[in-house]
Amino acid sequence: MEVLDILIVGAGPIGLNCALEAKKNNLTYVIVEKGTIVNSLYNYPLYMRFFSTAEKLEIDNTPFISTAPKPGRQDALEYYQGIARQKDLNIHLYEKVLKISKNNDLFDIETTKSTYQARNVIISTGFYDIPNTMNIPGEHLPKVKHYYTEPYPYARQKIVVVGSSNSAVDAALETYRKGAQVTMIIRHSEISKNVKYWVKPDIENRIAERSITAHFNSELIEIKEHTVVFRDEHHQIHEIENDFVLAMTGYLPDFDFLRNSGIDLQGDCLNPVYNSETMETNVKNLYLAGVVCGGKDTHLWFIENSRMHADLIVKNILLQQ
Known part of the structure; x- marks a missing residue:
């Protein structure tokens, strides 16, 4: 079995950004996504518009062109799925990660379709899947x-x-x-x-x-x-x-999945434990990226302020090689 440098859980905007950083640095990777590309955005209200302007939603320095001051759901789907196509990102869709286990220096990842081994894992699953x-x-x-x-x-x-x-x-x-x-x-x-x-x-x-x-x-x-x-x-x-x-009572990250992966959760908001300089959790070589970092405080992280997580994570991975 091939041992990947990175397995990324979730093909949202931040998961895609992590893959782009991995690819630029010649690291082997795969994104495993239980739905379609940017699945959470796909499930947003049809006429939803973002708070942010287009340039604040950009990843990998790829311009986000929108005719409206505030991009909508369809604009975002076209943009992020377009990047995945243009960059030929390695994404396995409609495949859910069931279990992440640490075995010495490697992770064993079990999904609904396959098993993988990776030296590093990034969880970038957002929070939109479990209603509060x-x-x-x-x-x-x-x-x-x-x-x-x-x-x-x-x-x-x-x-x-x-x-x-x-x-x-x-x-x-x-x-x-x-x-x-x-x-x-x-x-x-x-x-x-x-x-x-x-x-x-x-x-x-x-x-x-x-x-x-x-x-x-x-x-x-x-x-x-x-x-x-x-x-x-x-x-x-x-x-x-x-x-x-x-x-419309809000949504929560999959805390059971985080706990079962070995990540410690603290406080009333069940904040995952991680190093803010590297995004590495209490489990060595297991990282968090994007909205999932905020626990129950789902208003803490957005696309625009968590885009830099990919760079922090990949730099830390390279330093350990």
Whole structure:
């Protein structure tokens, strides 16, 4: 069996950047990805736009051309998948990594399709695959959606949107504009300060004019077949008619996968242990890159501020050769 210099888990933007750095430095590598190239971006809402401008999303000094000031989902898919094609990156798609084991100086990597050996492993898996559940009765009913793609299925339906982040606000505004009756259930006292600055006035104005109903300091406590039950800020219980629940409660990294790989997790946010100068974890030659570094604090790392992880990791690998 060939022993790779690097096996990269995840073909997101940062995983691709790690592969590009490995290739430039003549290191043997493979990316193993459980879905398609930039799978998380593929599963974003169809009309999503980034906070960042195009140049802040660039990797490998390859220009990201976008006609809009803020690139959208399709722009990003074209850009990152285009780089993978142009650079002929070694990517194995629709293959999930099941287990990473350290055996002396080598890693044994087991996937759904094969086994590999590598001297170094980079985990760059993001956080979009595991919904942050509410753990309430009825959450697993078919009408409950933890992922939102487009508004058309919800036309003329009674929608409850849980949360006040970007995904929740986008879902509320888009479904409202396609004729849905929208109610937002929000744990906090206001719309999140992290909401895109050009969208925040829109949702606040729709709430103020009562086009969208918002219950602040409130909590959804049960989901039924045709209704939902929530507790308001006065601790009173209400039951309202409902067709769909869009639970935009955020997403989490696969902490079990990190633990099973030997990575220590610390604190309430389950922050993975790693050296910020090299991105190496407590397991020698096992590295983290991208959003996964933040644990539950998924707002800590973005494409634009974690692009440099690839360079830090590959430099450290070269120093140890």
